[in-house]
Amino acid sequence: MTTKLETLEAALRNALGDHIQELTVALGEITIVVKASNSLAAMRVLRDHADLRFEQLIDLCGVDxxxxxxxxxDGLRFAAVTHLLSIRHNWRLRVRVFAADDELPVVPSLCDIWPAANWFEREAFDLYGMLFEGHRDLRRILTDYGFIGHPFRKDFPVSGYVEMRYDADQKRVIYQPVTIEPRENVPRIIREENYGIK
Structure with a gap:
């Protein structure tokens, strides 16, 4: 008797064929890796193929x-990771697409396939500096428009270089060099035997 996961794996291999670079099954989930150059074709198959029908994009995020x-x-640095849901078959799938260039990470936009990808792609652009080719409005969504850098990259400085504050005299937001001294936070440890028990 085949399990639901085995049925999904067989359907993926049958529908996508050579589009799949890698398929892993771990912790009750399937993750596939697809080349950026083939990703749009593969995503359309995932959405439209009768045996798959991943009609909903749940999440898209960048990973460094x-x-x-x-x-x-020892691989490419940046990936766009998409989580898909098939309501018809009650399946979930993780799709990982690596950007071919670590210096300028570019992957195709999924907005034409799943419009819900719009804000997720803007977030990945803002926080990781990933570019989504074909996105019609790729601009920052969480950081300030004048912000320099991408704060979720592993090489981004932890303290940053500037801080932002509102100046009441100038009646505007101003930037100034960071004035906070680096410090180590030591957590408070409670060692009472019956702490929290009444």
Missing amino acids: YSTYGDGAW
Whole structure:
């Protein structure tokens, strides 16, 4: 008797064929890796193929693998990771698409396939500097428009270089060099045997 996961794996291999670079099954989930150059065709198959019908994009995020596995990672640095849902078949799938260039990470936009990708792609652009080719309105969504850098990259400085505050005299937001001294936070440890028990 085949399990639901085995049925999904067989359907993926049948429908996508050579589009799949890697398929892993772990912790009750399937993750596939697709080349950026083939990703739009593969995503359309995932959405439209009768055996798959991943009609909903649940999430899309950027990932910086530069320090993954304590620096043991030996692959491309940036990936767009998409989580899809098939309501018809009650299946979930993770699709990983690596950007071919670490210096200028570009992957195709999924907005024409799943319009819900719009804000997710803007977030990945803002926080990781990933470009989504074909996105009609790729601009920052969480950081200020004048913000320099991408704060979720592993090489982004932890403290930053400037801080932003509102100046009441100038009646505007101003930027100034960081004035906070670096410090180590030591957590408070409670060692009472019956703490929290009444």
